[in-house]
Amino acid sequence: xxxxxxxxxxxxxxxxxxxxxxxxxxxxxxxxxxxxxxxxxxxxxxxxxxxxxxxxxxxxxxxxxxxxxxxxxxxxxxxxxxxxxxxxxxxxxxxxxxxxxxxxxxxxxxxxxxxxxxxxxxxxxxxxxxxxxxxxxxxxxxxxxxxxxxxxxxxxxxxxxxxxxxxxxxxxxxxxxxxxxxxxxxxxxxxxxxxxxxxxxxxxxxxxxxxxxxxxxxxxxxxxxxxxxxxxxxxxxxxxxxxxxxxxxxxxxxxxxxxxxxxxxxxxxxxxxxxxxxxxxxxxxxxxxxxxxxxxxxxxxxxxxxxxxxxxxxxxxxxxxxxxxxxxxxxxxxxxxxxxxxxxxxxxxxxxxxxxxxxxxxxxxxxxxxxxxxxxxxxxxxxxxxxxxxxxxxxxxxxxxxxxxxxxxxxxxxxxxxxxxxxxxxxxxxxxxxxxxxxxxxxxxxxxxxxxxxxxxxxxxxxxxxxxxxxxxxxxxxxxxxxxxxxxxxxxxx
Amino acid sequence: xxxxxxxxxxxxxxxxxxxxxxxxxxxxxxxxxxxxxxxxxxxxxxxxxxxxxxxxxxxxxxxxxxxxxxxxxxxxxxxxxxxxxxxxxxxxxxxxxxxxxxxxxxxxxxxxxxxxxxxxxxxxxxxxxxxxxxxxxxxxxxxxxxxxxxxxxxxxxxxxxxxxxxxxxxxxxxxxxxxxxxxxxxxxxxxxxxxxxxxxxxxxxxxxxxxxxxxxxxxxxxxxxxxxxxxxxxxxxxxxxxxxxxxxxxxxxxxxxxxxxxxxxxxxxxxxxxxxxxxxxxxxxxxxxxxxxxxxxxxxxxxxxxxxxxxxxxxxxxxxxxxxxxxxxxxxxxxxxxxxxxxxxxxxxxxxxxxxxxxxxxxxxxxxxxxxxxxxxxxxxxxxxxxxxxxxxxxxxxxxxxxxxxxxxxxxxxxxxxxxxx
Numbered sequence: 001x002x003x004x005x006x007x008x009x010x011x012x013x014x015x016x017x018x019x020x021x022x023x024x025x026x027x028x029x030x031x032x033x034x035x036x037x038x039x040x041x042x043x044x045x046x047x048x049x050x051x052x053x054x055x056x057x058x059x060x061x062x063x064x065x066x067x068x069x070x071x072x073x074x075x076x077x078x079x080x081x082x083x084x085x086x087x088x089x090x091x092x093x094x095x096x097x098x099x100x101x102x103x104x105x106x107x108x109x110x111x112x113x114x115x116x117x118x119x120x121x122x123x124x125x126x127x128x129x130x131x132x133x134x135x136x137x138x139x140x141x142x143x144x145x146x147x148x149x150x151x152x153x154x155x156x157x158x159x160x161x162x163x164x165x166x167x168x169x170x171x172x173x174x175x176x177x178x179x180x181x182x183x184x185x186x187x188x189x190x191x192x193x194x195x196x197x198x199x200x201x202x203x204x205x206x207x208x209x210x211x212x213x214x215x216x217x218x219x220x221x222x223x224x225x226x227x228x229x230x231x232x233x234x235x236x237x238x239x240x241x242x243x244x245x246x247x248x249x250x251x252x253x254x255x256x257x258x259x260x261x262x263x264x265x266x267x268x269x270x271x272x273x274x275x276x277x278x279x280x281x282x283x284x285x286x287x288x289x290x291x292x293x294x295x296x297x298x299x300x301x302x303x304x305x306x307x308x309x310x311x312x313x314x315x316x317x318x319x320x321x322x323x324x325x326x327x328x329x330x331x332x333x334x335x336x337x338x339x340x341x342x343x344x345x346x347x348x349x350x351x352x353x354x355x356x357x358x359x360x361x362x363x364x365x366x367x368x369x370x371x372x373x374x375x376x377x378x379x380x381x382x383x384x385x386x387x388x389x390x391x392x393x394x395x396x397x398x399x400x401x402x403x404x405x406x407x408x409x410x411x412x413x414x415x416x417x418x419x420x421x422x423x424x425x426x427x428x429x430x431x432x433x434x435x436x437x438x439x440x441x442x443x444x445x446x447x448x449x450x451x452x453x454x455x456x457x458x459x460x461x462x463x464x465x466x467x468x469x470x471x472x473x474x475x476x477x478x479x480x481x482x483x484x485x486x487x488x489x490x491x492x493x494x
Numbered sequence: 495x496x497x498x499x500x501x502x503x504x505x506x507x508x509x510x511x512x513x514x515x516x517x518x519x520x521x522x523x524x525x526x527x528x529x530x531x532x533x534x535x536x537x538x539x540x541x542x543x544x545x546x547x548x549x550x551x552x553x554x555x556x557x558x559x560x561x562x563x564x565x566x567x568x569x570x571x572x573x574x575x576x577x578x579x580x581x582x583x584x585x586x587x588x589x590x591x592x593x594x595x596x597x598x599x600x601x602x603x604x605x606x607x608x609x610x611x612x613x614x615x616x617x618x619x620x621x622x623x624x625x626x627x628x629x630x631x632x633x634x635x636x637x638x639x640x641x642x643x644x645x646x647x648x649x650x651x652x653x654x655x656x657x658x659x660x661x662x663x664x665x666x667x668x669x670x671x672x673x674x675x676x677x678x679x680x681x682x683x684x685x686x687x688x689x690x691x692x693x694x695x696x697x698x699x700x701x702x703x704x705x706x707x708x709x710x711x712x713x714x715x716x717x718x719x720x721x722x723x724x725x726x727x728x729x730x731x732x733x734x735x736x737x738x739x740x741x742x743x744x745x746x747x748x749x750x751x752x753x754x755x756x757x758x759x760x761x762x763x764x765x766x767x768x769x770x771x772x773x774x775x776x777x778x779x780x781x782x783x784x785x786x787x788x789x790x791x792x793x794x795x796x797x798x799x800x801x802x803x804x805x806x807x808x809x810x811x812x813x814x815x816x817x818x819x820x821x822x823x824x825x826x827x828x829x830x831x832x833x834x835x836x837x838x839x840x841x842x843x844x845x846x847x848x849x850x851x852x853x854x855x856x857x858x859x860x861x862x863x864x865x866x867x868x869x870x871x872x873x874x875x876x877x878x879x880x881x882x883x884x885x886x887x888x889x890x891x892x893x894x895x896x897x898x899x900x901x902x903x904x905x906x907x908x909x910x911x912x913x914x915x916x
Contacts (some may be wrong), residue, residue, distance in 0.1 A: 097790070405698075488713050
């Protein structure tokens with residue numbers, strides 16, 4: 001059967017628990033049975049409106065010291081210069097020791113920041129917002145490894161949160177002034193006299209247009225427009241005297257462009273809306289290629305329509321998501337349950353939907369790193385590849401073992417486990433279920449955790465397992481059952 | 495092809511686990527059925543001339559090894575002048591080259607012996623242009639082989655990516671021992687199998703209760719209905735690969751070694767690698783790391799201990815390989831992200847520097863010293879100036895030993911450092 005590529009809304013009668021489950025997984029991280037049942041009661045329009053509701057005005061704040069990494073004071077600078085001049089190895093060594101100490105403190109703060117974000121994703125009442133922050137973090141990827149300033153990474157993360165479902169154009173304009181990005185792509189070294197092309201290149205190749213939609217000369221001219229966009233400690237600063245004020249020609253447009261003009265030129269390109277549409281589609285809908293020409297026709301047609309919508313709406317994300325989440329296409333069986341969960345989706349989703357204890361947040365973020373998604377340290381400026389690249393023989397065990405950890409508290413790094421300290425009551429997951437016989441219990445959990453589309457042959461081993469438990473459905477056997485379900489290949493999908 | 499004994503090692507290495515992912519319907523658990531292996535072997539291609547049984551082991555000395563106190567230029571005045579408290583006395587070190595005045599740290603006696611047996615060499619003065627003194631950033635350079643942006647995938651990953659083919663499974667092509675896979679081993683397609691301890695490279699639910707095992711195995715086993723390319727089929731096949739790899743790896747490392755190993759951590763890891771080489775896993779690259787080389791203070795004791803661990807482990811590793819008949823198959827390369835400054839600091843340690851020595855092990859190496867020691871008088875702001883680009887070592891290892899085109903992995907063509915006799 002062909003995939004429905006229509007963006008027209010699904011009928012209210014077609015919106016039930018499986019669709020509500022799918023919506024919560026894709027627009028968030030997944031939800032518990034109760035939340036799904038509630039959402040399924042609504043008309044689809046209402047359900048989506050509820051999801052897209054602007055989150056509470058106050059943004060969660062992390063306690064991140066802005067002053068751990070800072071430029072040397074005048075006194076420090078002088079002391080260091082003197083040591084260098086006099087070849088005073090002791091003083092130079094002392095200066096290096098101080099820097100190393102600050103860096104160590106900064107790395108500890110980074111671990112705090114990771115835990116903070118994991119906690120926020122688990123607790124937030126606006127999961128869509130955090131899902132979008134993850135998207136922008138991978139799209140405008142910066143790495144702490146290179147930026148080496150946790151506060152700047154935090155600031156950038158908050159920028160993504162602020163613009164999450166707002167306008168991509170506003171976000172892009174803010175990113176050319178984002179200190180973490182300016183440092184990461186060396187634009188703090190981009191001067192009239194000696195332009196540095198790094199930011200201009202990545203802005204075209206990875207942030208707006210995609211490969212092949214610009215020339216090397218466009219990069220050179222764009223780099224000139226971005227000269228003087230520098231960083232002063234934690235803030236953006238425009239160095240007028242280092243900025244090239246002459247005329248530039250970028251993608252056929254000519255003017256005395258600065259960095260903001262440069263971004264506007266890029267946003268005007270049809271290639272930009274196509275590129276962003278593809279990103280949105282890959283994040284929320286399907287694991288297709290990141291090269292539009294390699295995307296199969298039916299998917300491509302949808303992406304083209306999203307691109308048109310983006311252009312019409314001045315890059316406003318919310319109306320596009322509204323249409324998408326409501327569309328027949330979004331609920332097509334070829335879309336549902338066919339996307340590979342990112343490590344964040346897996347970890348956060350398991351904790352949220354099963355309502356497990358959150359265990360050690362540090363272990364969770366370590367686990368995400370081992371699974372390939374090290375928050376604040378994406379593998380490169382290209383962000384995470386996503387899709388099948390998440391899964392290999394090593395990460396698959398880690399994925400299963402992190403779920404086991406959430407459900408049972410058994411640390412995957414240790415052989416020992418104290419079965420009396422799971423600290424998790426799985427019984428509320430069965431709250432609305434009349435019968436606690438093996439088959440209805442398994443069906444209920446499989447529908448909720450793997451999807452209604454899961455064939456009977458995949459449910460049978462689980463039913464058999466529960467039938468073999470002498471005490472029937474107890475908290476213990478439920479924990480075993482949940483551990484088994486999360487270890488099924490299907491659980492890696494959403 | 496129904497007789498499993500007709501199966502040669504070469505074929506075995508080629509097919510290895512291949513059938514798991516390529517043959518669509520594996521009816522039973524591979525590791526329990528040699529018949530399945532034999533049946534599918536015939537359908538797998540062999541690439542004549544490509545020595546698939548050759549193994550590369552990479553040992554990463556993390557933290558920035560002090561090259562000057564490892565391979566010691568005792569003949570250069572400036573060495574003793576710059577390191578009044580830290581220099582190794584000429585009477586203590588092991589002389590390698592009397593004319594040039596180069597010796598080894600006394601802890602490296604086992605490596606000196608290996609040089610005598612034609613099994614070890616030292617490439618001097620290895621580095622790259624515009625050196626970076628940050629651990630992370632410099633490590634990224636060594637891992638990607640890209641000194642300009644250090645972006646993208648790792649040099650080993652990219653090299654192994656080129657060995658992929660429709661009919662070949664590369665899921666065990668690279669094994670990393672450690673908690674996290676290093677960037678060097680990450681390809682676009684080929685990803686390393688990574689584990690700290692092999693008993694952890696498995697589903698941890700097995701430790702909860704034995705009753706879970708059968709159901710888990712049943713649920714993670716491809717059936718005849720999973721031949722396709724759907725995400726579920728893909729994950730099922732990966733699950734199967736993981737299971738087989740886990741079984742094989744754990745079975746391999748449970749074997750008793752033929753010789754004895756010291757008790758230190760690098761030896762423990764190399765013992766596992768020797769076991770996996772011996773078990774003829776279809777693994778082309780093994781990666782291990784030994785940390786602690788960031789010796790900013792009170793370096794002498796720490797450095798001696800680390801070099802001792804390194805040397806005794808390497809020596810034990812090659813003795814084991816020889817005893818099990820696999821020595822000819824294994825080349826080892828050891829590197830550190832940078833050397834340290836020429837002048838010692840005020841805390842009895844050394845700070846981040848630039849060029850340093852690389853070590854190579856195996857019967858294929860040109861034994862002894864390769865290249866010259868960098869000058870101690872012609873310095874760049876107190877740091878050594880490299881004369882051998884590390885990528886010329888990579889290029890030679892890939893082209894001449896692994897028979898993998900280095901240009902694809904390194905992005906351009908590098909001259910071959912004169913390190914191998916193959």
